Amino acid sequence: AQSVAQPEDQVNVAEGNPLTVKCTYSVSGNPYLFWYVQYPNRGLQFLLKYITGDNLVKGSYGFEAEFNKSQTSFHLKKPSALVSDSALYFCAVRPDTGRRALTFGSGTRLQVQP
Amino acid sequence: GAGVSQSPSNKVTEKGKDVELRCDPISGHTALYWYRQSLGQGLEFLIYFQGNSAPDKSGLPSDRFSAERTGGSVSTLTIQRTQQEDSAVYLCASSPYLDSFEAFFGQGTRLTVV
Numbered sequence: 001a002q003s004v005a006q007p008e009d010q011v012n013v014a015e016g017n018p019l020t021v022k023c024t025y026s027v028s029g030n031p032y033l034f035w036y037v038q039y040p041n042r043g044l045q046f047l048l049k050y051i052t053g054d055n056l057v058k059g060s061y062g063f064e065a066e067f068n069k070s071q072t073s074f075h076l077k078k079p080s081a082l083v084s085d086s087a088l089y090f091c092a093v094r095p096d097t098g099r100r101a102l103t104f105g106s107g108t109r110l111q112v113q114p
Numbered sequence: 115g116a117g118v119s120q121s122p123s124n125k126v127t128e129k130g131k132d133v134e135l136r137c138d139p140i141s142g143h144t145a146l147y148w149y150r151q152s153l154g155q156g157l158e159f160l161i162y163f164q165g166n167s168a169p170d171k172s173g174l175p176s177d178r179f180s181a182e183r184t185g186g187s188v189s190t191l192t193i194q195r196t197q198q199e200d201s202a203v204y205l206c207a208s209s210p211y212l213d214s215f216e217a218f219f220g221q222g223t224r225l226t227v228v
Contacts, residue, residue, distance in 0.1 A: 004156075006156075032215060034215075034216075036219075041221075042221060043117075043205070043219040043220055043221040044157075044205070044207075044219040045219075046216045046217070046218070049215050049216065051215055090156065090157065092157075099170060099172070100145070100162065100164070100170075101147055101159045101162050101170065102147075102157075102159070102217065103159065104149075104156040104157040104158075105156050106155060106156035
């Protein structure tokens with residue numbers, strides 16, 4: 001069975017500073033990894049994915065994430081945070097074979113202070 | 115429509131009543147997923163459909179939950195004899211095909227059982 005851990009319930013960062021939202025995973029086989037963002041009163045929006053290839057993937061709104069196989073991590077990063085980045089972020093994983101549904105972490109609330 | 119549509123957006127029901135939640139996926143998407151998001155929790159997989167294949171029901175929490183997908187398009191999630199612990203936001207997502215890596219989510223139905 002697969003699982004995702006997001007160890008921080010909330011991350012606080014000042015506007016203009018770099019941000020990191022942590023994610024570690026467990027899956028049998030090769031992982032497909034995803035980040036989604038949920039703004040208040042809105043549905044989940046896809047940010048980025050890692051399927052294969054370059055370990056550093058770039059996504060929407062200036063976000064990027066680095067796949068680290070040895071540490072089974074897929075941390076979300078952004079060089080300079082914006083107040084508008086404040087939202088709930090979910091990491092998700094699915095295996096490359098078997099059940100196709102995503103397994104999500106519990107979410108991390110990002111608060112960017114002006 | 116342009117996105118995944120769910121109805122109703124909010125539903126308040128009395129304990130013991132049955133409820134039906136509807137999902138209209140993006141036109142042409144063959145894969146459809148249901149998830150549940152409880153307060154302070156991550157997303158919990160419930161069921162997914164892919165074309166004419168048998169659905170994966172492995173995430174349904176009890177036999178009070180069922181789902182169908184008619185004509186490969188609209189899906190209905192039914193909860194019988196609702197309990198207070200069923201209160202959550204029910205999210206539907208669709209993707210062009212099962213191995214498509216990006217799922218598009220609706221805004222969800224907030225179910226409150228009183």
